[in-house]
Amino acid sequence: xxxxxxxxxxxxxxxxxxxxxxxxxxxxxxxxxNKYTLSFKKDSKGGxxxxxLKGGTMLHCFSNIQANYEQDEMxxxxxxxxxxxxxxxxxxxxxxxxxxxxx
Numbered sequence: 001x002x003x004x005x006x007x008x009x010x011x012x013x014x015x016x017x018x019x020x021x022x023x024x025x026x027x028x029x030x031x032x033x034n035k036y037t038l039s040f041k042k043d044s045k046g047g048x049x050x051x052x053l054k055g056g057t058m059l060h061c062f063s064n065i066q067a068n069y070e071q072d073e074m075x076x077x078x079x080x081x082x083x084x085x086x087x088x089x090x091x092x093x094x095x096x097x098x099x100x101x102x103x
Contacts, residue, residue, distance in 0.1 A: 002033050003020045003033045004028050004030045004033055004095075004096055005077045005083040007028055007097070008096055009096070011091070012097070012098065012099065014083065014084075014087050014097055015083075016081075016100060017100055018036070018081055019081075020102045020103060021041070021103065022039060022040070022041045022042070022103050023039070023040045023041075023049075023078070023081035023101075024039040024040075024100065024101045025037065025087070025097050026038055026091065026094060026097070026098045026099045026100070027065065027097060028094040028098050029094060029095045029098065030095070030096075033096075034055065034094060036053055036064075037053070037054045037079065038051060038052075038053050038054075038065070039052055039054070040074075040075070040078045040086070045087065048075065048079050049075050049079055051071055051074055051075055065090065065095045066093040066094045067092050068092040068093065073089065074089050074090070083100075087100065095102040
């Protein structure tokens with residue numbers, strides 16, 4: 001069974017502590033279990049989160065994960081530190097959250 005299918009059937013518990021300045025989700029794509037990272041990092045003033053998607057060493061277009069939500073909607077949920085909602089938004093697309101790193 002693919003990693004993606006395993007994550008769909010048994011999603012991991014994702015916990016993000018309050019007050020983080022950067023949260024990086026590891027995503028597994030439905031296409032050949034490709035791996036991406038979706039990072040939410042606070043802007044230079046330490047205020048709002050900005051999202052960026054990387055696969056390997058390349059930046060990718062946010063629409064690659066084909067989530068049912070826009071990037072700004074996920075950023076607003078991140079600003080509210082509602083990480084469960086962010087994970088649920090990500091998981092509506094063609095990638096599933098596998099793990100999280102934070103600092």
